[in-house]
Amino acid sequence: MNLLTIVLYTAGILTLLSILLLGVTIALRIDTDRRLRREAAFRSHAKPILRSFLSGEATLEMTRAVLGKDPHAAIRVLLEESDTLGEKGREKLLPLLSGMPVGQKMLDRLRSRSWEKRLRSAEYLGYLGDDTSLPALMTALRDEVLAVRFAAATSLARLGCHDAVEPILQALDAPGEVSQRRVAEVIQILGARASDPILVILQRPTANETSLGIAARVAGSLRLHRAIDPLRHLLGHESPNVRLNAVRSLASIGDHSVSAAIAALGEDPSWEVRSSVMQALGRLAAGGQIPLLLQGLSDQEWWVRLNAAEALHALGDPGITALRDATDHHVDAYGRDMSRQILQQHGILQPTLQTNL
């Protein structure tokens, strides 16, 4: 077979493939158009009847009959409604779901070999499930795929399972600030129900640094006054991440008695800790710490200088006076510039546009 024959054969095959591809693309487009139209029509029908059901105007059978016409679209409508209604409203949807084959199907899918199916079902159970799905979700916390574990954790929190706090922390022990934030956010869904397990972790000497960091963060978000003592103790922890979260949480809880303990970290080797100390002192209105904040204005790290200046401003008159004074007399040029910047941002000083640097 010579070169030309090969070229012509290849070109012929590619031509046929291109025509086929075009056909598939057109078919896909037609199908997508139809699907969108069908879904829009279903929604326009299902949403009002669902609302009527929730307000008690429509009967269970009537609503089930409408939703049963398109189970796939119905699941999405129910998920959206469940998401909008929140925890208490979700319970109103349970009678609707119990009649649909969704629940059992989801539990079965949680054991699927496809991680995507497991992910989807772990997630849906948080919206559509009830207490019977808790054991399966607890098992899913040991899934090999992190995304599935996250979805299971979120669903457990959504279903109000406070026993899951520790298993969640163990299951999602991933490194990195962002991962820890995500875990904290999951546990926060539990609200006050997470308080006791969080306190237990904060007081446990053997707890690892990731768990402590997350627990400290959650304690702050929940403004857990009972956590003040353990958090104060964590200010001396060897891990900067734990110290950082302890400082932030104590500032969020807002107990003024901890100001001095926080200020003791003003010269911490980690700039992130120093920066959050400055922020915390501002939030706690620690008027007695003005010298430390003025010292922070000349920190080598920009963020510490910024937060020190912001904290001084947050202290009100005494802090603003100190800032005004610092614009002219601070020993450090960076400190003078930062003081001026913050005073201008708050409209206290007019721009001069002359840098001290």
Add this chain to the structure above:
Amino acid sequence: MNTIRILLWVILVYYIALHAIYLLLLLIGSLQVRRYNRAITFAEFRRIGESRLSMPVSLIIPCFNEATIICSTIRNILRLTYPQFEVIVVSDGSTDGTMEILAESFKLRRVDRFGRRYIGTEQIRSVHESPDYPNLVVVDKVNGRRADAINAGVAMARYPLLCVIDADCLLEPDALLHMARPFLRDSRVAAVAGVVRPSNGLAVVDGEIVSKGFPRSLIGLNQEVEYARSFQWARIGLSRLRSMLCISGALILIRKHLFEKIGGPWPDAITDDIEFTMRLNRHIHDRRNKEDQKLVFVPDAVCYTEIPEKISQYASQRNRWQRGTLQALWRNRGMIFNPRYGMTGLFGMPFFLIFEGLAAIVELSAWILMAVCLVLGIATGFEIIGMIFLAYILGVFLSLSAVLITESGRLRSATWRDFWRLILAILIDNIGFHQFHLLCRVVGTVEYFFGRRDLGRQMERIGNNHPHHEAHPTPAT
């Protein structure tokens, strides 16, 4: 005669290799898109949008003489759905009244603001804030090219993620949510790139995209096809192979500490985005650095950018891109075939050099060789036509694949009319337009070797801010 035959075979092997890699990228890209879409959970983006813990973003918009479009761009950006972000517009010594227009539109007031300057830049003249938009900062500085303006914006940025976009860009309202998602899921993500599509054809009112459509001109439609091919499978495939060596400057989200660590974009670069992406790859894939980080491409974060619809502007742009590619390759030549950079050094850089940097020269050689073969009687007219048809149909097949992927997602064409226009553009892409593109790149290559390093002339902006634009409404997808 034998030399010509050998050359003919070399070029044939080159084409086979190129298209085999394209087909591989197509396969990987389509699988990645499918995998990406299936991993998105219900209400995930809404949760990112509502979360207090989502990482805040500093959006940096460098601009030089963009008075006609800058306000529309800023209004579009201020409409983004994201929990916390700031917009830093850097006027790079504009002389067309950009600063005056900004001052009037956003009631700017001058402030003293001193950022943390890790990277040196040209002098910053003044910093301005808007009382109406507390998250808007405008920096006026002495002219120093786009990269310098970006670096000046970074000095003013306060947040851990930086998003750099061009002054003519419009983002989908949820673009930042989609781009931030990989950072929340994987702490190893260093930077995220998104999809760039032509904005010519959109109708924009007060910064809001009210309807979508494709460019009207043929040259615009051809670029629509080109962008679809590049962004629908090529980039995502390359990112999977750790070889995404060109992240468009029109849309990138990157960790600030990393940006500062590698020194920001190089102000003397002809195309700073290509050079910066290569250096970014160089840093994160260098085994000695032990960074274990990755670049991610997100197929549903969409940015629209204005494309040239005049032949002269198009030629100038492609000429610059070609020179910029060669410059970036030369500056980072140490990576080519270097196992220290893993897949990037052994596949990505050689691929970029052979099939991007030198593609124009090889293709031109192929055309010349075919003519020589015809004249010398080595090949018949029928054989030459057969070869040209093969190249044509390969191009059509790859472009149709891109359309298929596009149609299965939310970037599908708005109407059947647009769809058929796109198909028409694919069919005629290789009859004239592609050859003109080749010519621009050949000229760019020659000029680069003769020492041309300027940025060419600036593109004339048309803008999309026309409420009565006859674009077609997009159905909900």
